[in-house]
Amino acid sequence: MNLRGVGVSPGFGHGPAYVLSVSVPEPPEGATYTGEAEQEKERAVVALTQVAGELEARGHRAGGEAEEILKAQALMTEDPGLVVRVRSLIDRGLAAPRAVYEAFARYREVLAGSGGYLGERAADLDDVRDRVIAALYGIAMPGLHGAPAEPYVLVARDLAPADTALLVREHVAAFVTEEGGPTSHTAILARALGVPAVVACPGATGITPGARVLADGTSGEVRVEPAESDVAEAVSADAVRRAAYAQAEGPGRTADGHPVPLLANVGGPAELDAAVAAGAEGVGLYRTEFLFLNRTEPPGVEEQLPAYQQAARAFPGGKVIVRTLDAGADKALAFLPVPSEPNPALGERGVRLFRRFPEVMEAQLDALAVAGDLMVMAPMVATAEEAEWFVRACRSRGVAQAGVMVEVPSAALRAGDLLSSVDFVSIGTNDLSQYTFAADRQLGAVSALQDPWQPALLDLVALTATAAREAGKACGICGESAADPAMACVLVGLGATTLSMGAGALPAVRAALAAHTLDECRLAADAARDAVTAAEARAAARAYLPALGRLGV
Amino acid sequence: MGERKVTVAAEVGLHARPAATFVQRAMKAPMDITVAKMHSAKPPVSGKSILAIMALDVRQGETVVISAEGEGSEDVLDELAEIAGTP
Known part of the structure; x- marks a missing residue:
């Protein structure tokens, strides 16, 4: 049985499942008592x-x-x-x-x-x-006691501080929880202890107690009763990986010294520490939705400011790129009402919504302008006019560095036009793939089209990166594809100047880049673009990236 | 009635440890203590209730008004203001 959740603490753990599930029933509604x-x-x-x-x-x-x-x-x-x-x-x-x-x-x-x-x-x-x-x-609450024969994989609906307070690091191989997010107690504790962890993993509490579990805190993959050979392979790959990652330290660069700053995608101030700990050199995508969700009024300048200042302070001297509010019909906010849309992904999202509610944008830009040395970019920009409008708005509010995300094919196709007004671009590969292949990101049935190795997607990245180079401006990548070490090399070969990813993926990407020269990356990129299918592109690129096998990725 | 206006300095806001420290001190005081968030429609809450204080959702950089009345309230307010203003 294979399960999949969200990896929140990197590494790999394997052992018997210790299922910590107590269900305390909800006392019946209207229950009464006898006596006084x-x-x-x-x-x-x-x-x-x-x-x-x-x-x-x-x-x-x-x-x-x-x-x-x-x-x-x-x-x-x-x-x-x-x-x-x-x-x-x-x-x-x-x-x-x-x-x-x-x-x-x-x-x-x-x-x-x-x-x-x-x-x-x-x-x-x-x-x-x-x-x-x-x-x-009179129900007994379970606790963790005694030293187990071998480290266990702790499985629970969610772990509470009281469950884990007396946990002994050496007794635990990994955490797997059915619920929780990147800032849940489980995730914070796991990162603090260095225990691999997977959260938001549906079906986890259905794992039979004692069953052998293999959990990958990087990919989020959880395998129950894996074959012996799979475990052996994972254990040795993990050992190789750890050794290789430990060797590649410091700022991101290729084997021949071409610098590629490695940045983290961050969803809020709570994730900044993990990004610093993973060796991120800055933030390539600072999402700001957390400031705006579940409210009836938009947050004011003063309320937004601390969240931006924390990001700037976490990376003194490093790049911190903040994405302005990316709301829309699928992430509707009470104070940004839009008429209902039959295709929310194609509706008033991102910067399009700012054109309707400029006061919300102005408050955000004002907070960003005073928060420190931040770079600011708008999501869902499709045309040069939109890019210019946003840059003008940034300049008028005192934001020094203004850019746009390239996640709509039209923006990639005419990247040169957009680049004449913006200071930098950042490619969001997830949405760019969704819009290029007309394939909903949320829909499993079309997920093959969402493969980041699709040559058409690589063409759009190449177009954008080339236009940026000609304009002498930065072109970052902040989609999931940068987290794949082989793809990271290809993206650099295509001309990406920075890569941004979930903090957990940084060590693998840093090691993969350090093991290849810029020329090898370029050859791999050319080979991938010469291929016709995604599978061929992946295989063709790997042929030029010989050290990947040695790194176990 | 005495009051103190304090800007919350802790990174986590008035949650977690700062909230716990605040409430532990407030509970030792004999008089009622209230906490209100500036520029908020939420009514003032008891300074001795950690749940009510968490529900106020005071973030870093936001200002709270702490109020108390009676003998010794000035000292209590000074201490509480210091706790709330500690980074």
């Missing part, structure tokens, strides 16, 4: 106090960051507002477990509605709630 209200309230308070005490004690034993997280959870458990609410629900006739459930629900709703970092804290709250309900029902 005072006794029922007492019962609830005892459970809350007991859980708070346990969390604090675990934190105390764990120390460090875990202690702080658990202390905060203990405070949540004994929150005076929560306790008042539990008591009043019991007075209204609800049984203690249901009263606890409903009292937490109100806070949970507020946190979950905020999205992002705060939204993921809703999981911390759920954990506290389930512990209190378990205490009331």
Whole structure:
């Protein structure tokens, strides 16, 4: 059985599955109690106090960051507002477990509605709630205890700080969770410990306890009961990889010293540390949607500013490229209303929406202009007029470096015209492929057309990069394709000046580039473009990139 | 009634550790303490409730108004303001 999730902490782990799943049932709606209200309230308070005490004690034993997280959870458990609410629900006739459930629900709703970092804290709250309900029902919460015979792959719906506080690094081969995102507790902890981790992996909790699991924290691939030979291959490939990655250090460059800054794609301030830790030289795509989601009003300049300043501060002297709000019908925002669209991907997205709501753009540009030395680019630009309009807007608000993303084929075909007004371009290969092949990114049935090795896509990259070189301007790549080490070499051969990717992919790409000369990259790029199919292009390029095999990629 | 206006300096805003430290101090005080976010429609919340403070969603760079009344409230406010303003 193969599962796929999102790799959030690179590396590879293998071992028996330790499935940490407790399901604490939702207490039935309207459940009542027999006896006195005072006794029922007492019962609830005892459970809350007991859980708070346990969390604090675990934190105390764990120390460090875990202690702080658990202390905060203990405070949540004994929150005076929560306790008042539990008591009043019991007075209204609800049984203690249901009263606890409903009292937490109100806070949970507020946190979950905020999205992002705060939204993921809703999981911390759920954990506290389930512990209190378990205490009331007399259900034992599982913990991790004893030294296992061999390191295990910890599988759970989501890991809570209390689950992992006393975790011993040497006992764990990998984390696999069904839920969670790049800023979930699991992901943060995994990166801090250096444990490979895959989150958002549907079906994970269905893994049989004890089954052997092979998890790749880079690709997000999870294999259950893999063949012995696959494990052996993965183990040795991983050892080779680690050794090769360890050798390639410092700024991105080819074997003959041609510099190619390696940047990270970042979804918000919480991911900056991981990017720095992975050796990113800057940010090639700083997404700003997190500032705008789940709100009724757009954020003001002052509210946006800290998020931009943090990015600038994380990479002093490095490039930080911020993408302006990329909203549209598929990521609709209450304060940017557009009529319903039959084909949202072809509707008022990205910069097109800014033309309708210029005040939102101006506030964002104002914040970016004062935040520091940032480069700013607009998404979904199709024509030279749009590019010029955006650059003018940037200049009038004091943004020094203005660029556009190339993700619509028309922009690639006439890149030279766009480049006459912008300072730089960045190719978003994911959307460029979607629009070039008329193949929906979200649709599995047409995913073969989304192959980044499609020669037509490589042609568009080449056109754009060549136009940029002639204009003497930078052409970066910030799509997923830059994360593939072989493709990264080809992109450099096509003329890309920087590569930006998820931080987890940086070590492999750095090693692949360091192992090949710029000439080899160019030959590989030419060979790929001479091919007719994606598979042929991949094979043809690899023939000119001899060190890839040695690197195990 | 005494009050302090403080710009939150911590990178995570008034969440996680800063919020926990703040609430732990507030809980030791005998009087009521309220926290409100400037330029926000949300009503002031109890400074002793970590859940209510988290729900205010105060980010780095945003300003909060901490209020308290009664004997010793000035000292408590000074301490709370320092916690909220600590990076």
